[in-house]
Amino acid sequence: MTDLRFHAILFGVVLIATYFTWNREISYGQADILRVWDRDSTDVLAIAYRISDVEVRIERRTDHAGEFFWGTETVGGDEPRTTDFPVGGPGRNLVHQLAGLRTVRDLGPLSTEMMTTFGIADSSDRLAVQFRDGQRELVMGDQVYGAEQRYAYEPATGMGHVLPRDIMTPLSNGQEAVRERLVHRFNGEDLARVRVHLGGTVRTMSRLGDTGEWAEPGSPAPDVPFGTFMQRVGQLAIQGFAVRPGPDARVLVRLEYLGSDDEPLGFMELLRDDGREADPYFVLTETTRVPAQAMTFLAVRVDEWLGGVATGGARGGLELSEL
Incomplete structure (x- = not known):
């Protein structure tokens, strides 16, 4: 092998090693983590992220049930569209991560030339975190070549950073990455009774302790049709929050979930808006706080089983084989 060929191969190996070294997500010990700032998540009041013509905002709110996070996504253009939604587990985790914002790499003070190189100089993309005692804001630059990381610059300090993909991915995906997806968050093992409001x-009904099946209070015999109904209710899923039901939407059924001491665990209302030709079903629960679009085919399975629930019989014409 000639010296020239050997050095060419060696140079290529060095380039590849340098590329992966620069773009890897570094695993730090807790003491070695580099942070842009380090605050407690309880200090976060709001987060705003603007990229191109999309802005996502998450803010802390309070109602009769306590504190929660609420999100809004505004998509620009000639006719801006805004969707508001409850924030789910991934969104709450994002708040925690942004409270103590980790950086993959501290770039130090950025010169004008560096800001141009990193796509910061002319950027209108912003990430802002509102704490109880003030706001921190970053100007977002280009994506790091070959990685889901992104350059960022804090005007208040003049410092540049590279933000990790576990921060950038949910921010970039917006509402779909951070909205609530769980119909309930209580532990299913704590559920002892359910109260069903249907047709006046x-x-x-109570759960049998040994099997978890549903039965009339005091009865040892499981009510199989009611068990089928509860199984179908448990399969209801949230499709999204982009649409709200119209004023004529009606509640088909309301369920109140109770613990062993009859303490409330949660509730669920299934609504149907007959004014909608497609996707007419909505669910309202303690986690959604507003009616959310329900997965239609799952909601239909509940709706078609309502006929005999109030009276204790199966819906006429339906057999258990139709599960």
Whole structure:
């Protein structure tokens, strides 16, 4: 092998090693983590991220049930569209991460030339975190070549950073990455009773401790049709929050979930808006706080089973084989 060929191969190996060294997500010990700032998540009041014509905002709110995070996504253009939604587990985790914002790499003070190189100089993309005692804001630059990391610059300090992909990915994906997806968050093992409001009647059913099946209070015999109904209710899923039901939407059924001491665990209302030709079903629960679009085919399975729930019989014409 000639010296020239050997050095060419060696140079290529060095380039590849340098590329992966620069772009890797570094695993730090807790003491070695580099942070842009380090605050407690309880200090975060709001987060705003603007990229191109999309802005996502997450803010802390309070109602009768306590504190929660609420999100809004505004998509620009000639007719801006805004969707508001409850923030789910991934969104709350994002708040925690942004409270103590980690940086993959501290770039130090950025010169005008460096800001141009990193796509910061002319950028209108922003990430802002509002704390109880003030706001911190970053100007977002280009994506790091070959990685889902992004250059960032804090005007208040003049310092540049590279933000990791576990921060950038949910921010870039917006509403779909941070919205609530769980119909309930209580532990299913704590559920002892359910109270069903349907057609002007109220029916209370209990879970059998040994099997978890549903039965009339005091009865050892499981009510199989009601168990089927509860199974279908448990499969309801949230499709999204972009649409709200119209004023004529009606509640088909309301369920109240109770613990062993009849303490409330949560609730669920299934609504149907007959004014909508497609996707007419919505669910309202303690986690959604507003009616959310329900997965239609799952909601239909609940709707078609309502006929006999109030009276204790299976819906006429339906067999258990149709599960």
